[in-house]
Amino acid sequence: MENNFDREVSVEDFAESFGTTVEDIGQECREIIKQSDFKYRIIKGKERDDVFLSVLKKLETDRQVIGAPERTDQWEKGWNENLQEFLKSGGEIGKLIPKFIRPNQPIRFMGEYIMPSNSNFEHDYFSVFRCWLFTKYFKDFNDIYEFGAGSGFNLVPLAKMYPEKNIYGSDFVPSSPELINQIAKKFNLKIEGMLFDMRHPDESYKIKPGSAVFTAGTMEQLASDFEPFLQYLFKNPFSLCIHSEPIVEEYDENILFDYLAARFHRKRGYTEGLLPRLKELEKEGKIEILKIKRLFFGSLFMEGFTLIIWQPKKI
Numbered sequence: 001m002e003n004n005f006d007r008e009v010s011v012e013d014f015a016e017s018f019g020t021t022v023e024d025i026g027q028e029c030r031e032i033i034k035q036s037d038f039k040y041r042i043i044k045g046k047e048r049d050d051v052f053l054s055v056l057k058k059l060e061t062d063r064q065v066i067g068a069p070e071r072t073d074q075w076e077k078g079w080n081e082n083l084q085e086f087l088k089s090g091g092e093i094g095k096l097i098p099k100f101i102r103p104n105q106p107i108r109f110m111g112e113y114i115m116p117s118n119s120n121f122e123h124d125y126f127s128v129f130r131c132w133l134f135t136k137y138f139k140d141f142n143d144i145y146e147f148g149a150g151s152g153f154n155l156v157p158l159a160k161m162y163p164e165k166n167i168y169g170s171d172f173v174p175s176s177p178e179l180i181n182q183i184a185k186k187f188n189l190k191i192e193g194m195l196f197d198m199r200h201p202d203e204s205y206k207i208k209p210g211s212a213v214f215t216a217g218t219m220e221q222l223a224s225d226f227e228p229f230l231q232y233l234f235k236n237p238f239s240l241c242i243h244s245e246p247i248v249e250e251y252d253e254n255i256l257f258d259y260l261a262a263r264f265h266r267k268r269g270y271t272e273g274l275l276p277r278l279k280e281l282e283k284e285g286k287i288e289i290l291k292i293k294r295l296f297f298g299s300l301f302m303e304g305f306t307l308i309i310w311q312p313k314k315i
């Protein structure tokens, strides 16, 4: 297939995707945009049919069950691999890139399957998003907690952006906090790794007053069993909560492109019902939802980055 990359993601496109203005995309994010290759072409015709076919075949053959007991071992093994590679490389940050970010694949963008020119398009796009998100929303918080922090992939850029802030990363498998603590030591960053299972929250792990909390692709892993975590949060005096998660309710299932993503989401058993639950809590006057924005960007099978920002209401 001829690769005529005739389009390029512009600052305007990023602003639209994040649900903000062009002026809101700051210098640091523009630097990442400038340094990355965001050229792509839209997949059309027979090639598009082939993508649909491969997605349908994947739907039939995929056997992954989110939240199943064997998944715990898989996460432990996965982060342990990143840990060993990180140590062996003498502390290369590139070794923290989670292996579920797959290079060289068609991906979903603005309602189309696209073929990027750059094999790391998904990673680089996420880096721009993360840069914008952290700059805009975490500036005024001294304590920031990521739950389900994995390899510390988000925490390192966060700590580099704000070296004076206290950053906490927890996860339910030990290799993750171990890796996070090794990184913190190696680069002298103010990040602290902790073991914490969001389905069985340890209430002795306290969130400091006025903190920000975030999750990235982790609520999805709770197989819809998110209520214990929400109740845990409500027992703590945090001020802001940000999720970047696949939200099945945001797809338009009357469109084949979205229907397939929703099917994939449900087939694996990623979390459902989080957004409706937050809307219910808002109706009850317990929280205020500040932003809901589907990015219209994702991997081949689904979109993992819908942004939800909410805060508890002071009663």
Ligand SMILES: C[S@@+](CC[C@H](N)C(=O)[O-])C[C@H]1O[C@@H](n2cnc3c(N)ncnc32)[C@H](O)[C@@H]1O
Pocket: 075, 098, 100, 147, 148, 149, 150, 151, 152, 153, 154, 170, 171, 172, 173, 176, 196, 197, 198, 199, 200, 215, 216, 217, 218, 221, 222
């Ligand atoms: C898709 S990864 C995302 C990791 C990281 N947030 C990132 O953006 O790179 C999902 C993470 O959720 C963690 N996880 C799964 N179930 C969990 C649970 N019950 N409690 C806490 N973390 C969990 C996994 O170990 C993994 O690190």
